[in-house]
Amino acid sequence: MxxxxxxxxxxxxxxxxxxxxxxxxxxxxxxxxxxxxxxxxxxxxxxxxxxxxxxxxxxxxxxxxxxxxxxxxxxxxxxxxxxxxxxxxxxxxxxxxxxxxxxxxxxxxxxxxxxxxxxxxxxxGVHEGFELEGETGSYAWAEVFTRDAAKSDSFLTSVFGYNAKKMADETMDYKVFDLGGDMPVLGRMEMSDEEFPPEVPSYIQIYFAVDNCDQAVDRAVKLGGRTLFGPMDSPFGRFAAVVDPQGAAFAVIDTRTTEGEMPDIV
Incomplete structure (x- = not known):
């Protein structure tokens, strides 16, 4: 590899x-x-x-x-x-x-x-990382959820050399980072006090790909998990954020079920 x-x-x-x-x-x-x-x-x-x-x-x-x-x-x-x-x-x-x-x-x-x-x-070393990505049951995407977007943006571009581009959406402060190509490697969302209680710290949300978002959420809830938001549709796929029974948050996304036009990235 x-x-x-x-x-x-x-x-x-x-x-x-x-x-x-x-x-x-x-x-x-x-x-x-x-x-x-x-x-x-x-x-x-x-x-x-x-x-x-x-x-x-x-x-x-x-x-x-x-x-x-x-x-x-x-x-x-x-x-x-x-x-x-x-x-x-x-x-x-x-x-x-x-x-x-x-x-x-x-x-x-x-x-x-x-x-x-x-x-x-x-x-x-001999462990080179993910052996499967973007397919059912594997890592699909990640977003930095931060309460101080300016600090996180400056840090990420300084440490990893990312290019930062803003999503053309006036309803949210969202950026994507890439490494010089057209394919973004990471997203960044600014956390608002209205949507995120003060006790929720800044964190990285990891998305795992699933065949059916609603069915994955149903299985999670039946096993003692709970939903944070969703399932909901987007141009990127139908997704939901959940918390497992031990408190670890993550998201599931069905990238084949999309709705709406892709937003402009500038």
């Missing part, structure tokens, strides 16, 4: 107190199967769709203070995690976990942008 350009979303994982419960939930909602837990690396367990790696789940670290907060983490590709960590600091972000080599798999780093958006950095 060709190396993904720096700043490309490359992997996602989440921490769960009840890993077996997470396997049951995502196995039913997204059709995932799971590999063997890697005891050498904290029982890190990869998820697969049609035999291809799409994500991972992991229990809390024994040394973690306080109750863990389940959340999906998006990792961005980097050819040099240490250099990216320095760019994160110099651009006003915070390095939460210094670059750490994970055996022969690669090197990881955890950080936050100046608006408090948490994310990861992954320098691939």
């Amino acid at each position: 060709a190396a993904r350009p720096e700043g490309t979303p490359i992997w996602t994982d989440a921490m769960f107190t009840d890993v077996e419960g997470a396997k049951t939930f995502y196995g039913d909602v997204l059709g995932w199967t799971f590999g063997e837990s890697s005891t050498e690396f904290g029982n890190y367990t990869q998820a697969y769709r049609d035999g291809k790696a799409v994500a991972a789940v992991v229990p809390p670290m024994p040394s973690q203070d306080g109750p863990p907060q389940s959340a999906w983490c998006l990792y961005f590709s980097s050819p040099d995690a240490a250099a990216t960590a320095e760019k994160i600091r110099s651009s006003g972000g915070t390095v939460l976990m210094e670059p750490m080599t994970v055996g022969e798999f690669g090197t990881m780093c955890l950080a936050k942008d100046p608006a408090g958006v948490a994310f990861g950095v992954w320098q691939p």
Whole structure:
């Protein structure tokens, strides 16, 4: 596989107190199967769709203070995690976990942008990231939801060299980022107090592709999840945001069911 350009979303994982419960939930909602837990690396367990790696789940670290907060983490590709960590600091972000080599798999780093958006950095070794994207049960898209769009925009373009383009829609402040081509790699939505309660922090919302959005939401709710919004139609697909039984938020999208004209990006 060709190396993904720096700043490309490359992997996602989440921490769960009840890993077996997470396997049951995502196995039913997204059709995932799971590999063997890697005891050498904290029982890190990869998820697969049609035999291809799409994500991972992991229990809390024994040394973690306080109750863990389940959340999906998006990792961005980097050819040099240490250099990216320095760019994160110099651009006003915070390095939460210094670059750490994970055996022969690669090197990881955890950080936050100046608006408090948490994310990861992954320098691939033998683990090159997603083996399946844009297909049913796999990563499809991600959006930075931030309460300080100016800080997040400046940070992202500085660290990853993105080009930023605004969606021509007066009803929302939405941008897309690309790496010099026509294909965007990330979205950014400014959070308003009217739509997002003050206790909801800035975060990255990950979208997983599904064949039928409504059916995926129904399965999630029956298994103890809840909807945040949707299902709703858009030019990009029919989508909904949900929270799993352990509190991790994510979205599902059926990209084949679209409605309306694509907005202009300027």
